[in-house]
Amino acid sequence: xxxxxxxxxxxxxxxxxxxxxxxxxxxxxxxxxxxxxxxxxxxxxxxxxxxxxxxxxxxxxxxxxxxxxxxxxxxxxxxxxxxxxxxxxxxxxxxxxxxxxxxxxxxxxxxxxxxxxxxxxxxxxxxxxxxxxxxxxxxxxxxxxxxxxxxxxxxxxxxxxxxxxxxxxxxxxxxxxxxxxxxxxxxxxxxxxxxxxxxxxxxxxxxxxxxxxxxxxxxxxxxxxxxxxxxxxxxxxxxxxxxxxxxxxxxxxxxxxxxxxxxxxxxxxxxxxxxxxxxxxxxxxxxxxxxxxxxxxxxxxxxxxxxxxxxxxxxxxxxxxxxxxxxxxxxxxxxxxxxxxxxxxxxxxxxxxxxxxxxxxxxxxxxxxxxxxxxxxxxxxxxxxxxxxxxxxxxxxxxxxxxxxxxxxxxxxxxxxxxxxxxxxxxxxxxxxxxxxxxxxxxxxxxxxxxxxxxx
Amino acid sequence: xxxxxxxxxxxxxxxxxxxxxxxxxxxxxxxxxxxxxxxxxxxxxxxxxxxxxxxxxxxxxxxxxxxxxxxxxxxxxxxxxxxxxxxxxxxxxxxxxxxxxxxxxxxxxxxxxxxxxxxxxxxxxxxxxxxxxxxxxxxxxxxxxxxxxxxxxxxxxxxxxxxxxxxxxxxxxxxxxxxxxxxxxxxxxxxxxxxxxxxxxxxxxxxxxxxxxxxxxxxxxxxxxxxxxxxxxxxxxxxxxxxxxxxxxxxxxxxxxxxxxxxxxxxxxxxxxxxxxxxxxxxxxxxxxxxxxxxxxxxxxxxxxxxxxxxxxxxxxxxxxxxxxxxxxxxxxxxxxxxxxxxxxxxxxxxxxxxxxxxxxxxxxxxxxxxxxxxxxxxxxxxxxxxxxxxxxxxxxxxxxxxxxxxxxxxxxxxxxxxxxxxxxxxxxxxxxxxxxxxxxxxxxxxxxxxxxxxx
Numbered sequence: 046x047x048x049x050x051x052x053x054x055x056x057x058x059x060x061x062x063x064x065x066x067x068x069x070x071x072x073x074x075x076x077x078x079x080x081x082x083x084x085x086x087x088x089x090x091x092x093x094x095x096x097x098x099x100x101x102x103x104x105x106x107x108x109x110x111x112x113x114x115x116x117x118x119x120x121x122x123x124x125x126x127x128x129x130x131x132x133x134x135x136x137x138x139x140x141x142x143x144x145x146x147x148x149x150x151x152x153x154x155x156x157x158x159x160x161x162x163x164x165x166x167x168x169x170x171x172x173x174x175x176x177x178x179x180x181x182x183x184x185x186x187x188x189x190x191x192x193x194x195x196x197x198x199x200x201x202x203x204x205x206x207x208x209x210x211x212x213x214x215x216x217x218x219x220x221x222x223x224x225x226x227x228x229x230x231x232x233x234x235x236x237x238x239x240x241x242x243x244x245x246x247x248x249x250x251x252x253x254x255x256x257x258x259x260x261x262x263x264x265x266x267x268x269x270x271x272x273x274x275x276x277x278x279x280x281x282x283x284x285x286x287x288x289x290x291x292x293x294x295x296x297x298x299x300x301x302x303x304x305x306x307x308x309x310x311x312x313x314x315x316x317x318x319x320x321x322x323x324x325x326x327x328x329x330x331x332x333x334x335x336x337x338x339x340x341x342x343x344x345x346x347x348x349x350x351x352x353x354x355x356x357x358x359x360x361x362x363x364x365x366x367x368x369x370x371x372x373x374x375x376x377x378x379x380x381x382x383x384x385x386x387x388x389x390x391x392x393x394x395x396x397x398x399x400x401x402x403x404x405x406x407x408x409x410x411x412x413x414x415x416x417x418x419x420x421x422x423x424x425x426x427x428x429x430x431x432x433x434x435x436x437x438x439x440x441x442x443x444x445x446x447x448x449x450x451x452x453x454x455x456x457x458x459x460x461x462x463x464x465x466x467x468x469x470x471x472x473x474x475x476x477x478x479x480x481x482x483x484x485x486x487x488x489x490x491x492x493x494x495x496x497x498x499x500x501x
Numbered sequence: 502x503x504x505x506x507x508x509x510x511x512x513x514x515x516x517x518x519x520x521x522x523x524x525x526x527x528x529x530x531x532x533x534x535x536x537x538x539x540x541x542x543x544x545x546x547x548x549x550x551x552x553x554x555x556x557x558x559x560x561x562x563x564x565x566x567x568x569x570x571x572x573x574x575x576x577x578x579x580x581x582x583x584x585x586x587x588x589x590x591x592x593x594x595x596x597x598x599x600x601x602x603x604x605x606x607x608x609x610x611x612x613x614x615x616x617x618x619x620x621x622x623x624x625x626x627x628x629x630x631x632x633x634x635x636x637x638x639x640x641x642x643x644x645x646x647x648x649x650x651x652x653x654x655x656x657x658x659x660x661x662x663x664x665x666x667x668x669x670x671x672x673x674x675x676x677x678x679x680x681x682x683x684x685x686x687x688x689x690x691x692x693x694x695x696x697x698x699x700x701x702x703x704x705x706x707x708x709x710x711x712x713x714x715x716x717x718x719x720x721x722x723x724x725x726x727x728x729x730x731x732x733x734x735x736x737x738x739x740x741x742x743x744x745x746x747x748x749x750x751x752x753x754x755x756x757x758x759x760x761x762x763x764x765x766x767x768x769x770x771x772x773x774x775x776x777x778x779x780x781x782x783x784x785x786x787x788x789x790x791x792x793x794x795x796x797x798x799x800x801x802x803x804x805x806x807x808x809x810x811x812x813x814x815x816x817x818x819x820x821x822x823x824x825x826x827x828x829x830x831x832x833x834x835x836x837x838x839x840x841x842x843x844x845x846x847x848x849x850x851x852x853x854x855x856x857x858x859x860x861x862x863x864x865x866x867x868x869x870x871x872x873x874x875x876x877x878x879x880x881x882x883x884x885x886x887x888x889x890x891x892x893x894x895x896x897x898x899x900x901x902x903x904x905x906x907x908x909x910x911x912x913x914x915x916x917x918x919x920x921x922x923x924x925x926x927x928x929x930x931x932x933x934x935x936x937x938x939x940x941x942x943x944x945x946x947x948x949x950x951x952x953x954x955x956x957x
Contacts, residue, residue, distance in 0.1 A: 233772045234837075239792035243775045245837070246789075247766030249705035250805075254791060275775070310703030316689045319699045319731070333702075335710060336695035336951060349706075381690075381701070495792060 046073050047452045050112050050140075052103045052131065053122030054080035054089045057145070057171070059432045061120065061441030062089045062096075065448075069095035072449060077112060079103060103127070106134065114138040118448050128152065128168075136162045141451050143444050145171030148463060156461040166461045167469070170447050172403055172439035173202040176424070176477070178280075178463055179443070179470035180484050181407050184422055185281060186467060193411035193418065195286050197494070198277075201258060201268040202405045203294025204436055207427045208263065210399035214361045216296030218393045220401035220428075221436055227312055227386045229293065235270035237290045238278075240495050246270055252300035252307060256292070258406055260423050261487075266404060268292035269300055280463065288495065294404050302358040305350055306385060309333040314382035321378045326369045329384050342368060365392050400428040403435040405484075410492050419492030424484045439482060446476045502529050503908045506568050506596075508559045508587065509578030510536035510545045513601070513627070515888050517576065517897030521904075522549035528905060533568060535559060559583070562590065570594040574904050584608065584624075592618045597907050599900050601627025604919060612917040622917045623925070626903050628859055628895035629658040632880070632933070634736070634919055635899070635926035636940050637863050640878055641737055642923060644867045651742050652873065653866035653951070654733075657714060657724040658859070659750025660892055663883045664719065666855035670817045672752030674849045676857035676884075677892055683768055683842045685749065691726035693746045694734075696951050702726050708756035708763060712748070714862055716879050717943075722860060724748035725756055736919065744951065750860050758814040761806055762841060765789040770838035777834045782825045785840050798824060821848050856884040859891040861940075866948050875948030880940045895938060902932045 049065055051058060058078070065076045076096035080086040086098030101108040103123060113119055113134045118141040121131045125146035132155055135142040139162045148168040159166050169175055177200055188195060206218040219226060235246040246254050255267040274291040278284050295303075306312050310333050318324070318332065327342055334345040346352070352359055365388060373387050395401070406423040428434035447464070450456040450472055457468070464470050477483065505521055507514060514534070521532045532552035536542040542554030557564040559579060569575055569590045574597040577587045581602035588611055591598040595618045604624040615622050625631055633656055644651060662674040675682060691702040702710050711723040730747040734740050751759075762768050766789050774780070774788065783798055790801040802808070808815055821844060829843050851857070862879040884890035903920070906912040906928055913924070920926050933939065 234766050234769055236772070236775075240794070242784075242792060243788050244790075244792060245766055245769075245774070247764075247769060249764060250766065308703075308705060310690050310701055310706065313690055313701075313703060316692070318701070319692075328698075332699050334700075336698060336700060338696070338951065495794065 046075055047117045048115055049074055049076045049448060049452075050116035050119045051076065051078045051122065052080075052109070052119065054078050054082070054086040054098060055122060056434070057437050057440040058122050059089060059434075059441065060437040061445040063433065064442060064445035066090055066093035066096050068449065069093060072453065074452070077116070079109075079112065104130070106130070110134055110138070113140050116140050118143065118451055120144070120444050120448060125149070132159075132166055135159075135164060135166065139164055141448075142166045143170060143447055143451075144168050145175055145440050145444055147174060148461070153461055160460040163459055165451055165456065165459055167447055167451075168461070168463055170443045170464045170473075171441075172436070172443070173405070175443050175464065176439055176482070177202055177405060177407075178465050179474050180405065180422060180424065182281060182465045183467075183470055183474060184407065184409055184420060184486070185283070188409060188411045188413075188420075191413065193413040195283055195409065195411050196417065197288040197408060197410035197419075198281070198283060198286060199256075199288070199290045199292075199408040200277075200406070201256075201266070201292045201294045202403070203266065203268075205294065205296065205402045205404060206395075207400040207402040207435075210396065210401075211296075213392065214357075214364050215299055215302065215393070217299055218395055218399065218401075219390065220395065220434065223386050223390055223393070224382075227382050227389070228314055230269065230272070231312065231314070232272065235272055235274075237270055237274035237288075238286075239288045239290065241287045249307060252304040255300045256290075257297060258294075260404065260406060260425065261485075263404065263425055265297040266294045266406070267297045267300055268294050280465065288410075294406070298357065298361075302361040305346075305352070305358060305362060308350055309346075311381050311385045314380045316380060317378045318381055318384060319378060321381075321384055322375045323372060324384070325372050326367050326388055329381075329388075330367050333381075365389065395431060397431070400430065401435045402427050403439045410494060417492045417494055419489035420486055421489055422484045422486045424482060426482050438480060442477060442480055442482065443473055446473050502531055503573045504571055505530055505532045505904060505908075506572035506575045507532065507534045507578065508536075508565070508575065510534050510538070510542040510554060511578060512890070513893050513896040514578050515545060515890075515897065516893040517578075517901040518545045518552075519889065520898060520901035522546055522552050524905065525549060525551035528909065530908070533572070535565075535568065560586070562586070566590055566594070569596050572596050574599065574907055576600070576900050576904060581605070588615075588622055591615075591620060591622065595620055597904075598622045599626060599903055599907075600624050601631055601896050601900055603630060604917070609917055616916040619915055621907055621912065621915055623903055623907075624917070624919055626899045626920045626929075627897075628892070628899070629861070631899050631920065632895055632938070633658055633861060633863075634921050635930050636861065636878060636880065638737060638921045638926055639923075639930060640863065640865055640876060640942070641739070644865060644869075644876075647869065649867035649869040649874065651739055651865065651867050653744040653864060653875075654737070654739060654742060655712075655744070655746045655748075655864040656733075656862070657712075657722070657748045657750045658861045659722065659724075661750065661752065661858045661860060662851075663856040663858040663891075666852065666857075667752075669848065670813075670820050671755055671758065671849070673755055674851055674855065674857075675846065676851065676890065679842050679846055679849070680838075683838050683845070684770055686725065686728070687768070687770070689728065691728055691730075693726055693730035693744075694742075695744045695746065697743045699731075705763060708760035711756045712746075713753060714750075716860065716862060716881065717941075719860065719881055721753040722750045722862070723753045723756055724750050736921065744866075750862070754813065754817075758817040761802075761808070761814060761818060764806055765802075767837050767841045770836045772836060773834045774837055774840060775834060777837075777840055778831045779828060780840070781828050782823050782844055785837075785844075786823050789837075821845065851887060853887070856886070857891045858883050859895045866950060873948045873950055875945035876942055877945055878940045878942045880938060882938050894936060898933060898936055898938065899929055902929045 078086045078098040079101045083100035090096035120143045230251045271291045403426045409420045426435040534542045534554040535557045539556035546552035686707045727747045859882045865876045882891040
């Protein structure tokens with residue numbers, strides 16, 4: 046019997062735990078799920094005789110140590126900053142570890158210790174990061190094998206609302222952490238490289254520099270640039286690639302309207318808005334507009350952001366209720382970003398039958414025998430319901446499948462890794478197809494290239 | 502004989518040291534000036550038998566302690582973060598202290614210890630902060646004395662180029678730390694209150710929300726909001742004032758053109774621009790623009806920032822040489838803000854006969870006997886040359902005069918203070934007039950009011 050420990054039983058653990066409980070008998074597994082919330086942990090493995098859920102304080106080494114020692118593999122669904130402590134325990138007890146989060150510098154430094162302990166610590170094996178790495182690396186390796194040289198790599202992922210549940214003018218609902226959506230793109234400028242030229246987009250232009258991508262059968266999406274595309278050059282072994290660009294998908298038209306909030310300053314999370322406890326939505330918007338007692342908030346906003354009378358972003362803004370004279374019921378003053386989040390949550394929350402959707406799209410342009418070639422590859426995954434969402438499936442299933450492959454010896458790699466090696470991504474991508482998480486590749490002929498720079 | 506210790510002999514110490522050396526005989530003073538640079542310290546007191554300049558490491562308590570013990574008063578011109586260590590020594594040795602910098606929390610907490618030691622620690626007694634406090638508080642106190650209740654307080658200060666040296670399309674040159682000019686307004690949103698409504702301006706709108714002020718004889722200026730106007734409510738005892746707004750002056754038209762750099766992201770100091778070591782100015786600008794090999798940088802910039810063919814900001818941008826195919830000669834990659842600073846320094850540096858100018862303007866609206874009244878008050882100070890600049894005079898002379906008034910017993914206050922009490926500001930403002938640093942007050946009748954909010 047192999048023992049599996051899952052730390053954290055939140056949203057993204059549902060599909061993973063279903064996979065574990067369904068395979069527990071055939072694979073001879075015993076699963077323990079721990080969470081701060083015992084009832085939640087129990088509910089996620091209910092009815093499975095080879096699994097139990099209970100509560101521990103996973104941040105306490107005394108409490109988690111014996112469980113890590115007991116386990117053959119740990120899947121940590123904790124917030125990313127806590128993974129390193131779990132990893133150190135895993136090295137100590139020679140227990141494999143899987144996390145869906147971005148690898149940290151400290152985690153990388155455990156590589157040799159993990160190798161010596163004979164364990165695998167697999168990071169970034171959710172959806173983004175995760176399925177993006179695996180699906181991209183599969184095609185990149187194929188191109189390399191046939192002697193092609195990569196010229197352009199672009200990649201976009203979005204967590205969106207499924208078409209059948211898409212019933213608002215933003216074509217958007219919160220299918221994941223609302224706070225992250227409000228703060229998306231803040232911090233340092235977005236960085237990428239295009240035809241060998243470094244390009245930088247500050248936050249105040251991020252949502253106006255989008256790229257439109259059509260996905261057959263699903264219509265138009267738009268992508269805005271992710272923080273740092275450049276680091277993927279070394280991750281993917283593409284150090285000399287002239288163009289690399291990664292971004293986030295929204296439905297076409299979202300970003301231009303969202304930029305209104307960016308321009309207002311309403312997404313700022315760095316200060317407390319004085320008096321916001323008692324502000325109406327309308328007063329909240331007005332706090333970012335010039336003072337003028339004779340003009341309405343509506344006209345001031347149109348003028349300030351130069352929104353024409355017939356601009357469709359206006360309907361989006363009005364639909365959100367931002368001009369309503371209703372208070373939010375806060376018990377204390379909040380930041381602009383929090384105030385905005387709460388306005389949005391009233392409108393962008395999922396209805397009980399709503400389903401989410403994960404969309405991923407890659408573009409590969411490579412040179413082979415002096416000709417350019419282009420492949421596009423996309424994956425669309427629709428959630429089953431609000432437990433087994435597309436997000437939960439695409440985050441949890443790669444983790445679960447990876448765990449199985451480690452436990453049954455298919456994956457033999459040791460050390461600290463990302464899922465960018467064929468031994469790892471190949472069987473995982475193959476099994477994901479049985480869950481309808483699969484990529485469709487298209488050859489684009491002639492390829493869509495940027496012209497070589499004639500002048501700057 | 503009274504002993505004066507000046508720590509730091511940089512630009513802003515020149516006028517102060519001239520004052521001290523000129524008064525040394527009549528006031529019976531001995532002055533020691535210390536700086537990292539011994540020659541600089543010596544040059545600032547050359548020819549005065551009652552003064553000497555030499556080098557110490559002022560950050561070393563062993564070196565500065567005996568000098569602080571020797572002195573009756575210390576003027577610290579160190580970077581603001583070092584004042585607190587000097588202040589602690591001053592309490593220990595019962596030596597008075599003056600700094601032109603913003604008061605820190607730690608400094609405030611020394612109040613009782615300073616009182617017990619029988620010393621005065623005077624902060625914020627340069628120009629801004631400094632002369633702004635004194636000149637505003639003088640009129641605020643007068644209004645209060647006659648029973649008026651303040652309704653609007655606005656205050657703007659600018660360090661600019663004197664009209665006779667104003668010969669470029671930006672009407673601007675660097676008369677002070679260029680880095681601070683490039684970074685101005687970054688960080689948290691600007692906050693103020695207008696007719697009881699809190700208002701917030703994010704960085705990306707800061708230079709588009711300016712106010713135009715005409716100063717008789719000097720033409721039009723424009724002001725953009727300072728970081729936090731709200732904290733001046735408690736400083737000035739104006740807790741219930743409906744409108745308070747503080748800002749920075751530029752010449753009219755500067756901010757709209759400057760906003761081009763803000764929108765591009767060229768003022769960002771938070772990351773290193775890859776490859777910037779070898780970039781031309783043109784390539785620097787291009788790194789913020791969308792990739793397109795068929796369009797010129799000029800056209801891409803015009804389109805990106807929506808700059809019309811006849812917009813006068815275009816001439817400003819072209820004049821700066823931002824489209825030049827010349828490299829900067831950096832020895833390593835730099836941040837966007839630093840790259841921009843170096844472009845600007847080539848164009849905005851002072852010619853050898855150029856003079857600077859400090860402009861300050863206050864607006865006071867108060868209610869008395871059910872009528873509103875308005876007073877405007879302004880001060881314009883032109884530099885003498887590039888040693889005794891307007892900045893050096895307006896920062897250094899208030900410190901110097903304050904020191905004299907402490908040493909000769911005119912100022913008796915003890916503890917940690919700002920120059921907002923009549924005993925302090927009155928004699929200082931009076932003596933500043935003899936240096937042509939004086940305010941002209943104008944009654945505005947009828948007063949320019951914001952109308953009471955009829956609707957929002």
